[in-house]
Amino acid sequence: xxxxxxxxxxxxxxxxxxxxxxxxxxxGIGTPAETYSAIxxxxxxxxxxxxxxxxxxxxxxxxxxxxxxxxxxxPLSCSSNLCEALPISSCNDGCKYxxxxxxxxSTEGVMATETFTFGETSASGIGFxxxxxxxxxxxxxxAGLVGLGRGPLSLVxxxxxxxxxxxxxSIDDSKSSTLLMGSLASGSKSxxxxxxxxxIHNPSQPSFYYLSLEGITxxxxxLPLDKDFFTPQEDGSxxxxxxxxxxxxxxxETAFSALKKEFISQTQLPAxxxxxxxxxxxxxxxxxxxxxxVPKLIFHFQSADLELPGDNYMISxxxxxVTCLAMGSSEGMSIFGNIQQQNMLVIHDLEKExxxxxxxxxxxx
Numbered sequence: 278x279x280x281x282x283x284x285x286x287x288x289x290x291x292x293x294x295x296x297x298x299x300x301x302x303x304x305g306i307g308t309p310a311e312t313y314s315a316i317x318x319x320x321x322x323x324x325x326x327x328x329x330x331x332x333x334x335x336x337x338x339x340x341x342x343x344x345x346x347x348x349x350x351x352p353l354s355c356s357s358n359l360c361e362a363l364p365i366s367s368c369n370d371g372c373k374y375x376x377x378x379x380x381x382x383s384t385e386g387v388m389a390t391e392t393f394t395f396g397e398t399s400a401s402g403i404g405f406x407x408x409x410x411x412x413x414x415x416x417x418x419x420a421g422l423v424g425l426g427r428g429p430l431s432l433v434x435x436x437x438x439x440x441x442x443x444x445x446x447s448i449d450d451s452k453s454s455t456l457l458m459g460s461l462a463s464g465s466k467s468x469x470x471x472x473x474x475x476x477i478h479n480p481s482q483p484s485f486y487y488l489s490l491e492g493i494t495x496x497x498x499x500l501p502l503d504k505d506f507f508t509p510q511e512d513g514s515x516x517x518x519x520x521x522x523x524x525x526x527x528x529x530e531t532a533f534s535a536l537k538k539e540f541i542s543q544t545q546l547p548a549x550x551x552x553x554x555x556x557x558x559x560x561x562x563x564x565x566x567x568x569x570x571v572p573k574l575i576f577h578f579q580s581a582d583l584e585l586p587g588d589n590y591m592i593s594x595x596x597x598x599v600t601c602l603a604m605g606s607s608e609g610m611s612i613f614g615n616i617q618q619q620n621m622l623v624i625h626d627l628e629k630e631x632x633x634x635x636x637x638x639x640x641x642x
Contacts, residue, residue, distance in 0.1 A: 305394030307347030318522030325406030326421035382413020426484035444639035452640035474578035481513035489579035495539035496572035517611035527607035
């Protein structure tokens, strides 16, 4: 699809709101356009929405998309490039897709093209999944999902706008922020506040945005990890990706164990072992706590040290009397989640193969 068809001024913007652990972007689908909210996910490629007739659909906040009511809906043929780009597809009566996520949720249906509208800008011929069988507890906040990964099926690739940014408000904030694609993506901040680090391309997992993480400091103690500990391995394991669709950060169990040990030794609070929060490490808050001292946390990326504000890694629940580390343990691949990205303009520049972070009040963009 030509860029002119997507956006003559090579700019696309969409409002973004915090949901429960996810961030939702607003867009229009079809002709005439129907407005939907969909999960914004840099950790996957496929764009999809729930479609009539539904075999298995979850309850969503808006009416389910009806292809029969749109004059621009067009099923994709099995020989189309986008059909061939699907990880799992079948061909009888058009291109059928099956797409799964890391939490075992999935969507299944028919591939088609449609006109998508973002604010004042419409883009025709966007390939997407018309999901007739969708299963996942995290989906129900929106009508589907917009993949912003690096593969051919993603919105970024289909629009031909290799630079985009988003700015995530606090997860408990009702104010909206904006997804910026194309020439607007860099924002208007002075360059002195921007820190930039290279993106790593992993041939065995080409859709993911891998970060060049070289180390982590808790308080004044750098964790005892080799500089190449987070380098992706040839078999596709290891590495750390940045993902707007994952809530908390997950670190390989060796790194998380070292991080947890430092937090326990440096935080002057008793550990809460009830496990009620569902998070791995919590501390009991004193009853008169107005403000709690927590160790600082710095992620050392190549050429960029990112010191996170306390709100980006500690979640306090005063009613339960605990404050918890918004991080967990994983096996193999690590993930830099959306809580850690709050109130930063996160700029993905695929031409320069770089990612930048700019401290920003996201609702002011």
